[in-house]
Amino acid sequence: xxxxxxxxxPPDRFVAGTVGLPGRRTFFLQASAAGRVTSVALxxxxxxxxxxxxxxxxxxxxxxxxxxxxxxxxxxxxxADSAPLDAPVEEEFRVGTMALAWDGDExxxxxxxxxxxxxxxxxxxxxAEAEERLLQDEENGPPMLRVRLTGSQARAFAKRALxxxxxxxxxxxxxxxxxxxxxxxxxxxxxxxxxA
Numbered sequence: 582x583x584x585x586x587x588x589x590x591p592p593d594r595f596v597a598g599t600v601g602l603p604g605r606r607t608f609f610l611q612a613s614a615a616g617r618v619t620s621v622a623l624x625x626x627x628x629x630x631x632x633x634x635x636x637x638x639x640x641x642x643x644x645x646x647x648x649x650x651x652x653x654x655x656x657x658x659x660x661a662d663s664a665p666l667d668a669p670v671e672e673e674f675r676v677g678t679m680a681l682a683w684d685g686d687e688x689x690x691x692x693x694x695x696x697x698x699x700x701x702x703x704x705x706x707x708x709a710e711a712e713e714r715l716l717q718d719e720e721n722g723p724p725m726l727r728v729r730l731t732g733s734q735a736r737a738f739a740k741r742a743l744x745x746x747x748x749x750x751x752x753x754x755x756x757x758x759x760x761x762x763x764x765x766x767x768x769x770x771x772x773x774x775x776x777a
Contacts, residue, residue: 583720586725587726588727589614590729591734592730593614595730596611597610597631597741597742598745603749604759604761607622608622608624608625608627610623610676612726620666621696621726622676625746629742629746631739632738632746635681639735642683651688651733652732653733656736661741674724675697676695676696677696679694680693688732690730691727691728691729692728693728694725695724697723698723755769756768756769
């Protein structure tokens with residue numbers, strides 16, 4: 582079966598968002614252009630890592646070009662997107678592997694999110710070999726979302742993604758674990774819960 586690549590070059594919109602209440606949210610990347618929408622599910626930590634790495638890569642591009650790349654230092658307010666995900670949110674696949682690159686010729690950030698794949702291997706060497714084969718197989722690999730962004734779009738994506746990640750449950754001031762509305766058993770207090 583040939584690989585399904587959902588290509589957005591450029592997208593009208595590329596955002597991270599959630600469905601559900603804090604503590605039970607499902608995170609998505611969603612790209613849209615010309616009336617089509619692709620949504621892929623991923624973990625909260627993947628969204629945070631992606632946003633942080635995008636900012637780091639853009640900072641490195643600015644540093645290496647001596648400030649000549651069309652990359653803003655901060656997310657421009659004119660491209661900020663705070664709207665909810667486009668409904669209905671239909672998951673195409675769950676993300677396993679992500680990759681980032683900067684196309685210096687086109688001055689574009691390339692974001693790739695590849696579907697999670699279960700690999701069957703007996704040893705660590707077999708697993709490493711299977712992973713390498715999977716990454717190199719452009720024709721028959723797992724589904725992939727590929728998005729090409731301007732520097733401004735990438736900064737705006739990263740800012741929104743971090744805002745979405747941080748919009749969940751507030752952290753406990755003692756242990757930094759998320760607080761549920763009904764409270765939580767704090768390991769720093771050895772499980773002690775104060776009465777109201």
